[in-house]
Amino acid sequence: MFKKVLIANRGEVAVRITNTLQQMGIVAVAVHSEPDRWGLHVRRADEAYALEGETAADTYLRINRIIEVAKSCGADAIHPGYGFLSENAAFAQACIDAGIVFIGPTPDVIRKMGDKMIAKTTLADAGVPVVPGYWDNGNADIATLEREAERIGYPVLIKAAAGGGGKGMRVARTPDELRSGVDVARRESVSAFGDDRVFLEKYVTSPRHVEFQIFGDSTGRAVHMFERECSIQRRHQKIIEESPSPALSPELREKMAAAAVRTAEAIGYTGAGTVEFILDESGSFYFLEVNTRLQVEHPITEMRLQLDLVRLQVEVAAGMPLTFEQNDLEPAGHAIECRIYAEDAARGFLPSVGEIRQFDAPAGANVRLDSGVFAGDHVTVYYDPMLAKLAVWGQTRDEALARMAWALRRFVVTGVTTNIAFLASVIRHPQFQKGEYDTHFLDAFDLEDGEQIPDEVLVAAAMLAGRTKATGHGEKAVTTSASPWRNAGRWRGV
Amino acid sequence: MAHKTMLKHASRPEPICVSTETIGDRSSREYRVTVGDRTLEAEIEIAPDGSGRMRLAGKVVRFFGSRRGDDIQVWYGGRVYDFKIADTRQSAGAVKRSAMLPELTAPMPGTILRILVGDGDELVARQPLIIMESMKMEMTISAPAAGRVKEITCAEGELVEMGALLVRLQVSEDDDAGDEEAGENEAQNA
Structure with missing residues (x-):
């Protein structure tokens, strides 16, 4: 087993990996940017080394510098976490070249799955269902596109080959819409990317995002660890995940799980990965992509299976085979995760920066917190504003929902604006409670607002206002008028 | 008391x-x-x-x-x-006038993506002036009221600190278009 592992990441995931490494008796090494030098992941690590710089590009994305640190401190392996370099084939290769184990799949698998077209073709060949579409070289004439759209079946999605972020994307429900949509998509794509190639894909009207955790070892064996339902998204980013999915019948689960395992076997997957699917109302599902890393929402899988996925990742990377069979995995109960972001739901989920004045998280049986921050910490503009992940488990979905509602109501974060109250209103929503939702759920979500300020709040505010020199916690406050929070207030209307 | x-x-x-x-x-x-x-x-x-x-x-x-x-x-x-x-010493009128301060500053540290106006340009209230990027988000800095661009004090591609002066304006005195919405920074997905 490894003696020392470097974690090439920051925030809650670096803390979470540190915990497992230390529990395994492995020395955990942190790397950090300048703004993160007092961060929680640095405090928890056994050793910490600076990556000089502030931005992600100058620090957590600098392959050579990270390898250099790993070599000089004598790390046997590097865990990339998620994000940053976790799905970078060049980084995985650089680790191998330096004689350091990369905790993840092979560079070849990362490269293949990172290219959406190669991933789709590889998996279609392996018998995994992919979204029906028309891809050729992207220069097909309109007559060909019309014929292909008929074959795929309307509505279809017109996608720019070079596209991204919704640019050059159009939905067509009729041949007329197809003709005008192709023109618009081509024009948009030329102006945005200098490329007029377009493709067609079946448009799934009420999609759910359901993914399966997979795990492979170096003997070529792969298992699935059941699903996570991740349809609650804002800006195409998940904020609430649950397992099991309220949308899967046992038969459908079995079919999707088999496709996930087929995916893992087809590409010779090692370590932890996730196969993402789109599921439509009729129960048809299509392969979306493989995430070749630990997923943000892995805690809900761990809670249902009583497994530590990071420990398994480390063991598999060290060459150990999985010690269990598919049939040994029996998930129990229901788990839900909420991602706690420093952002303002009332202002288009605008990130909020500044000092975290107070941070008091809920605790209790079947409540798990993966946090990367503490009271007095600062949220900066440099990195993703996710502060923590709150996960709960219950015997039933109803029990888990009630526990999550309690936990969110009990979760205190002040200083930066967070999405906690927003998450609570989603959890309370009747449609969510019934499990009837798709990836568009938050698009039409009405914020609860305009309510009365409770007397308790007015009294507390009056007490704080009445102190010329604010007491207690506020004392330091009066002198820190230059804190970013103060200025961030101007954001709300200059 | x-x-x-x-x-x-x-x-x-x-x-x-x-x-x-x-x-x-x-x-x-x-x-x-x-x-x-x-x-x-x-x-x-x-x-x-x-x-x-x-x-x-x-x-x-x-x-x-x-x-x-x-x-x-x-x-x-x-x-x-x-x-x-x-501030109890300030009348409501004074608050409103100060909301039309002719200096616009960066609400967050970030990069200036685009400058949409030039020195001397005539402006209408809420006209977008500058697009910034911060934390993967784009935000638009708009004119708080009708007026004229006195001076642009930043450049495209520049990394600016929070509170950095971006543009000086001359606000039309007869214009009363400084409604609450105007001059607000609207953020959108980058």
Whole structure:
């Protein structure tokens, strides 16, 4: 087993990996940017080394510098976490070249799955269902596109080959819409990317995002660890995940799980990965992509299976085979995760920066917190504003929902604006409670607002206002008028 | 005599007038709190970390409070309430004029993506002036009112600190278009 592992990441995931490494008796090494030098992941690590710089590009994305640190401190392996370099084939290769184990799949698998077209073709060949579409070289004439759209079946999605972020994307429900949509998509794509190639894909009207955790070892064996339902998204980013999915019948689960395992076997997957699917109302599902890393929402899988996925990742990377069979995995109960972001739901989920004045998280049986921050910490503009992940488990979905509602109501974060109250209103929503939702759920979500300020709040505010020199916690406050929070207030209307 | 403070909250058009006074001797934790035209009696204790307990109308509840200069935050029942102490010396008119300050600054550190106007350009209220990027988000900085661009003090591609001066404006004096929405930074997905 490894003696020392470097974690090439920051925030809650670096803390979470540190915990497992230390529990395994492995020395955990942190790397950090300048703004993160007092961060929680640095405090928890056994050793910490600076990556000089502030931005992600100058620090957590600098392959050579990270390898250099790993070599000089004598790390046997590097865990990339998620994000940053976790799905970078060049980084995985650089680790191998330096004689350091990369905790993840092979560079070849990362490269293949990172290219959406190669991933789709590889998996279609392996018998995994992919979204029906028309891809050729992207220069097909309109007559060909019309014929292909008929074959795929309307509505279809017109996608720019070079596209991204919704640019050059159009939905067509009729041949007329197809003709005008192709023109618009081509024009948009030329102006945005200098490329007029377009493709067609079946448009799934009420999609759910359901993914399966997979795990492979170096003997070529792969298992699935059941699903996570991740349809609650804002800006195409998940904020609430649950397992099991309220949308899967046992038969459908079995079919999707088999496709996930087929995916893992087809590409010779090692370590932890996730196969993402789109599921439509009729129960048809299509392969979306493989995430070749630990997923943000892995805690809900761990809670249902009583497994530590990071420990398994480390063991598999060290060459150990999985010690269990598919049939040994029996998930129990229901788990839900909420991602706690420093952002303002009332202002288009605008990130909020500044000092975290107070941070008091809920605790209790079947409540798990993966946090990367503490009271007095600062949220900066440099990195993703996710502060923590709150996960709960219950015997039933109803029990888990009630526990999550309690936990969110009990979760205190002040200083930066967070999405906690927003998450609570989603959890309370009747449609969510019934499990009837798709990836568009938050698009039409009405914020609860305009309510009365409770007397308790007015009294507390009056007490704080009445102190010329604010007491207690506020004392330091009066002198820190230059804190970013103060200025961030101007954001709300200059 | 209790000291009166005006508190502003986003949900209220007018500031709320509050004051507190101790009931009994100075060591008492019981207070008489006036909120607008109502008077409430409460027993309150706030610990050094800002966590507090309050007995109000026979019920004991938990809250968190913090203050940074004029900014007050109260956490209660799963929500955070933001207040700002209003400067009582300033009339409502003065507040409105200061909202039309002809200097626009960066609301967050970030990169200047695009500058949409040039020196001397005539502007209408809410006209987008500068697009910035910060934390993977694009935001548009718009004119608070009609007027003219006096001077652009940043360049495309420049990395600016929070509060950095971006543009000086000359606001038309006859124009009263400085409505509340104008000049607000609108963020959108990058």
